[in-house]
Amino acid sequence: MSRLTELLRQVRKADAQLGTDLEAEVAALTKRRTFGLVFEQHQPEAVELPGRVVRRGDKVRVLPPRGGTKAGDQRLWWTTRIECVDGQRVAHLAELDVEEPETRAVLADDVVVVAEFRDRIYPGLVETGRVERGGDKPFHTVVNAENYHALEMLTYTHRHSIDAIYIDPPYNTGARDWKYDNDYVASDDDYRHSKWLAFMERRLKICRELMRSDATLVATIDEHEVNRLGVLLDQLFPESTRQLVTIVNNPKGVTQGYLSRVEEYAFFVFGPDARIGSVDDDLLTHRDMADAEGELQRPRWKGLLRSGDDSLRADRKDMFYPVWFDESTGRLSHAGEALPLDETPDFSPQDGLTPIWPIRGSSQFGV
Incomplete structure (x- = not known):
């Protein structure tokens, strides 16, 4: 490293900013992990400030022609001077x-x-x-801003004072649904x-700087980045408890x-002093209750029926049987015996229990 340090010193003499940038990159490389989640520390994004009046010394991008759909020139330019021409x-x-440099x-x-x-x-x-x-x-309060700078601004007034943070980041599906450095990622x-x-x-x-020791961070994600995000959270919040919902x-x-995918995920990152209160609802068991329109919510019976291949009674002769339902308690009691293929199902209640047969909306017998 002594030879590299000497070369960096010489570069810094010739170009102070370049020397500083190179030293920062070398320092980052020497601290880079050789295990865990290792990834490229890409050049940070640049954010456009459309409400800012252009002045001499500003970095700018040239906008594409108005009314068109082509991507604009992504090169950065230095504003050397501003002059007034014909008003x-x-x-x-x-x-x-x-x-x-082009001018x-x-x-x-x-x-x-x-x-x-x-x-x-x-x-x-x-x-x-x-x-x-x-x-x-x-x-x-709703803050409409580039999220990094909005979070950074909150560190001036809310450092270590936020109780809960919920983030819904881009899922990185590959469908050009988010931008990095002002360009869609495909x-x-x-x-x-x-x-x-x-x-x-x-x-x-920055979220870590905003959170109290008893705060909770919630981040939603799907299968495209769920594994990487989990490891990243473990590395950034080693003192916290992480759970996946x-x-x-x-x-x-x-x-x-x-x-077929039916789910997404939410990571819950609990600070070292966070505590969870208990509730009666386990969020899994169905309860009869009225929805916003006042209609009774019903279980999704379709989810209990087999779909796809071999989903009819004729395909699975031993899988056509009733599930007995107790209306007095609102609970399923037990599964009945399989009905032979040549017999017709009986819908009459027995011993206070109502039989529920696997019948499709098309009136076909399923399993």
């Missing part, structure tokens, strides 16, 4: 981070100011409206997973060529 502000630009002049209205993560930003809030209905009761991107992990790590680190969000299932 319009014109920005003179020089391309950043290239040996022979151009464009209308200031056709560029957007960009801040990279290493740039110092002092975030603030501008109130755009409010709805007051609760008097002196506690109120909600399924053929070789660095799709590490970009997502770098994206999540930066935000989760399964959420059945589509009982009919989503066909994927193999097994």
Whole structure:
């Protein structure tokens, strides 16, 4: 390392900023894990600031022509000067981070100011409206912002004072459903997973700074990143307790060529001093109760019927049997004997119990 340190010192003499950046990267490499969740620490995203007036010295991107659908020029430019031409502000630009920078002049209205993560930003809030209905009761605040900088802003006022954080990050399905550095991430991107992990790590680190010792973090996710997110949470919150909850969000299932997916997941990360209160509802057992429209909620009997191949009585002769239901208690009592194929099912109650047969909505006998 002594030779490398000397070379870095020489670079720093020639270019102070380049030397500082190289030293930071070398320091990160020496601290990199050789086990656990190892991923590329990608160049941090750059965030566009569309409400910011362009000034000399700003980093900017040139916007695509209005009304079009083509992606804009992703190169970064340095604003060397602003001048007024025929009553319009014109920005003179020089391309950043290239040996022979291109220069151009464009209308200031056709560029957007960009801040990279290493740039110092002092975030603030501008109130755009409010709805007051609760008097002196506690109120909600909606912050519309780039989430990293919104979280960073809260560290000035709410560090180690948040009770609960719920996040619903992009699921990284490969369907170009999220952006990294202002560009959609597609399924053929070789660095799709590490970009997502770098994206999540930066935000989760700030969440950790906001949380109290008895706080809880909840993060929803699906099968595309559930395993990686679990390991990342373990590394960032080693003193906390992590649990995974399964959420059945589509009982009919989503066909994927193999097994149909019916669930998503929610990670619960409990701080070292967090405690959970007990409730009567186990969130699994069905209870007869009225929904928002006043109609009685009923069990999903379809979920108890076999679907797909060999799902009819004729296919599984020994699997056509009743389940006996006790209406007085609202519980299933027991399963009856299989009915021979040549016999007709009897729907008459017996001993106070009602038989429930596996009959489909089409009136076919199922199993």
